[in-house]
Amino acid sequence: MPELPEVETIARGVHERIRGDRIVQAWFSSYPQPFKTPPTQQAAGLEGRTVLGVHREGKHIVLELGGVAAHPSQNARWMGHAGSHPNHKNKNVVRVGHPDPGVGENESKAEAQWIVHLGMTGRLLVTAPDVPAAAHTHARLSLVSGRELRFVDPRRFGRLEFRDLSGSAGFEASGAEPLTIAADKFVALFRRRKLSIKAALLNQTLLAGVGNIYADESLFRAGIRPGKGAGRLTRVELERLRLSLCEVLRHAIRLGGSSVSDYVDADGVRGFFQLEHCVYQRTGLPCRRCETPIRRILVAGRGTHYCPKCQR
């Protein structure tokens, strides 16, 4: 299931491939399930817009989109107004490299966003248009470069949303970003919480981006039992957890994410972090540190893997 490292990998890949490209036509499946915005509204909103940039917010992929081009024949790598925009504090101002090398940087203000959540089984792929569409393809955006951006999701737990920024604020993850949250803010998140630390890590309104794999892996590296009450952890334990979480997320991003289930990046390539898992889906196998068999229990309704000796 795509979590922070997988979503980061996909967002970077999509950014590199389609930044500056323009959406010519958008097609959506007729299922009601993956659409937060009605498909017809998404298609109408997306068509004609330039992709200014792509980034990750928690587990969401956000495509920053420019205004609809005044002249449809305009160059595909048109980057919007030249010169700097005065509002530097606006989150929706994205820096976009100039297509011609050596000319410097332009800044374009996003006027709309396409927000993609991959759910459990979602994929976001950049392909040539003649590649046959996989089963459960729910969105196909044809780009002026000739390529296609496709959203595929067999289980339909993913969500697609179009947002016009003239009428609403830009997308922001509800919880804090695990890779940049300050140590004291991290401690404060869990103070007096009655739920288990595992459930707290999975709660997206506290931290955005942590899912089942990296919750289990970070708790193992920090030596903490998943079922322990979040409010009962000491400051020292919480700091160890924060550092373990950062370490495991960064390491996973370097390896292109964990390919469990059917995760692939924007090019359809698998990640390698699953080879480095210490506990996740290693039930019964010897702990990499002490050789005690890894246990699987249910915490907060989720399959939870831990080492009974290393985690107290």
Add this chain to the structure above:
DNA sequence: ATATGGCCCTGGTTGC
């Protein structure tokens, strides 16, 4: 306010 549990989905695994 905070915490818990059911629901949505389909493909892969398990069990008879």
Add this chain to the structure above:
DNA sequence: TGCAACCAGGGCCATA
């Protein structure tokens, strides 16, 4: 061997 029941699980919503 074949088919059906079962299970995974992120986020959302209703409920305690």
